[in-house]
Amino acid sequence: MVLSNKERMVAIISNGIAVFSLLQERDELPKNTAMYDFVLKVIPENIKSELSVELIDEVFQYVTSAHSS
Numbered sequence: 001m002v003l004s005n006k007e008r009m010v011a012i013i014s015n016g017i018a019v020f021s022l023l024q025e026r027d028e029l030p031k032n033t034a035m036y037d038f039v040l041k042v043i044p045e046n047i048k049s050e051l052s053v054e055l056i057d058e059v060f061q062y063v064t065s066a067h068s069s
Helices: 005-025 035-042 045-050 053-068
Strands: none
Touching: 005 035, 005 045, 005 053, 035 053
């Protein structure tokens, strides 16, 4: 099975959020680093056209609700 660009984007966003959270927990990020900026830096250029703030928000909401239940 081959992943679509949107599926790849969701996986990368999810991973970016996880890494951001880990680095934030360890206090290894510059103080003013926003999650959105961090995630934007890890998205490959060839699939950035699939990216939207709404998608980042949706993935973030899903990830946080899945971990809190």
